[in-house]
Amino acid sequence: MTEYVAPRGTRDILPDETPRWQYVESKFRENCGLYGYREIRTPTFEHTELFTRNLGEATDVVSKEMYTFEDRGGRSITLRPEGTAPTVRAYVQHNLGAALPVNKAYYIGRIFRYERPQAGRYREHTQLGIEAFGSIDPAIDAEIISMAAQFFKSIGIEKFELKLNSIGCPNCRPIYREALLQFAKDRVDKLCESCVSRYEQNPMRMLDCKNPDCKAVLADAPRLPDHLCDECAEHFAKVKGYLTALGIDYTLDPNLVRGFDYYTKTAFEFVSGELGAQNAIGGGGRYDNMVHEIGGQSTPAMGFGLGLDRLMLTLDAMGINLPIDANTTAFIASMGSDAHDAAVKLLAQFRQQGISADMDYTGRSLKAQMKIADKLGSKYVIILGEDEVAKQTATVRCMATSDQKSVPFAELAETLQV
Numbered sequence: 001m002t003e004y005v006a007p008r009g010t011r012d013i014l015p016d017e018t019p020r021w022q023y024v025e026s027k028f029r030e031n032c033g034l035y036g037y038r039e040i041r042t043p044t045f046e047h048t049e050l051f052t053r054n055l056g057e058a059t060d061v062v063s064k065e066m067y068t069f070e071d072r073g074g075r076s077i078t079l080r081p082e083g084t085a086p087t088v089r090a091y092v093q094h095n096l097g098a099a100l101p102v103n104k105a106y107y108i109g110r111i112f113r114y115e116r117p118q119a120g121r122y123r124e125h126t127q128l129g130i131e132a133f134g135s136i137d138p139a140i141d142a143e144i145i146s147m148a149a150q151f152f153k154s155i156g157i158e159k160f161e162l163k164l165n166s167i168g169c170p171n172c173r174p175i176y177r178e179a180l181l182q183f184a185k186d187r188v189d190k191l192c193e194s195c196v197s198r199y200e201q202n203p204m205r206m207l208d209c210k211n212p213d214c215k216a217v218l219a220d221a222p223r224l225p226d227h228l229c230d231e232c233a234e235h236f237a238k239v240k241g242y243l244t245a246l247g248i249d250y251t252l253d254p255n256l257v258r259g260f261d262y263y264t265k266t267a268f269e270f271v272s273g274e275l276g277a278q279n280a281i282g283g284g285g286r287y288d289n290m291v292h293e294i295g296g297q298s299t300p301a302m303g304f305g306l307g308l309d310r311l312m313l314t315l316d317a318m319g320i321n322l323p324i325d326a327n328t329t330a331f332i333a334s335m336g337s338d339a340h341d342a343a344v345k346l347l348a349q350f351r352q353q354g355i356s357a358d359m360d361y362t363g364r365s366l367k368a369q370m371k372i373a374d375k376l377g378s379k380y381v382i383i384l385g386e387d388e389v390a391k392q393t394a395t396v397r398c399m400a401t402s403d404q405k406s407v408p409f410a411e412l413a414e415t416l417q418v
């Protein structure tokens with residue numbers, strides 16, 4: 001017999017685990033609401049060119065990680081490998097800038113990258129993202145970063161590191177790139193194979209190579225923040241000023257370059273000490289030219305993407321118990337066919353009254369039904385036998401205290417709602 005398993009790099013999040021995920025998602029929505037972000041839902045797949053033209057041809061994502069296929073109509077389609085380009089596409093396509101000067105959107109979506117799976121790195125993962133269009137004000141950079149920090153705290157993650165950098169703009173970056181190439185020119189033979197190709201195609205990516213030899217070779221390389229033009233330097237100084245004013249700690253990391261070519265000015269990453277090699281729980285930055293490059297009016301923008309899967313791993317590693325409600329309020333355990341039929345009616349009433357309830361449909365013993373109620377996390381078990389049906393009363397057992405009392409059918413709803 002064929003053994004079916006989920007494809008490599010994908011996972012099932014089972015019903016026992018989903019309440020924790022839903023809790024974190026609801027906290028994210030709540031925080032988005034507090035900061036004025038409204039949800040956008042874009043398709044799971046897009047035309048391939050959206051990504052190849054806007055993320056950077058030499059990036060790992062575009063050059064080797066996209067799930068690209070031809071659909072039956074002969075179009076090249078790609079499962080979204082990130083959420084920013086689709087949001088920009090929607091912003092331009094629907095001319096959202098015409099309605100509001102600043103548009104703030106958030107999304108919770110599946111992202112697909114053909115990466116080598118390991119702990120915290122999957123081929124399908126979920127990102128919680130926000131994007132703000134229409135403002136160059138460094139205050140919005142600080143707002144976006146502080147929203148992520150507030151969200152982390154709201155789910156109990158108090159300890160994380162914020163790495164911050166400015167990667168300049170098309171005016172200053174080419175000058176820095178040249179300085180970096182000059183520095184690396186005589187040292188290329190000491191770099192790893194990947195950095196040799198980065199040297200040729202995407203030299204700034206050499207800066208975040210994890211190989212210790214490359215790190216040593218590039219330790220004295222020119223630093224990006226020292227090459228910023230006046231506009232970028234002033235912007236960066238203001239971002240740092242606002243973050244300090246908001247009480248948000250950061251570490252300056254001149255080697256933080258991020259994985260996509262669209263970034264300009266502010267770049268940041270949140271790192272958790274609870275994870276192994278894949279320790280980035282989120283990252284983002286400005287991308288002031290992408291709206292124009294996609295065909296819209298020149299519109300500055302900035303956002304972040306947080307990896308929900310890695311957030312869940314962080315919560316597990318920190319042993320954080322989230323305040324999750326029991327799944328069902330009441331479970332009806334019945335014995336005998338009259339009691340079973342009475343249970344069907346009671347269940348319907350409870351649900352119409354807004355009380356979550358369930359029952360056994362397999363004719364198990366009372367003991368087995370109690371076990372199921374316990375597994376489902378029911379607050380109460382309502383025990384119904386032939387006698388109870390005859391008297392139109394039920395035994396209500398509180399699972400937390402094991403207290404039991406006899407309650408007339410007509411008063412059950414009231415008892416369960418206290």
Ligand code: HAM
Pocket residue numbers: 081082083084113115120121122123124125126127129130131259280281282283284285286302303304305306307308309310
């Ligand atoms: P990114 O840094 O590529 O940025 O991804 C954001 C986050 O998604 C990462 O920090 C990480 O937590 C999570 N992540 C990425 N790849 C994987 C994976 N294979 N498995 C599990 N988690 C993963 C972006 O995607 C940008 N679009 C973020 C952004 C929004 N920048 C501006 N606006």
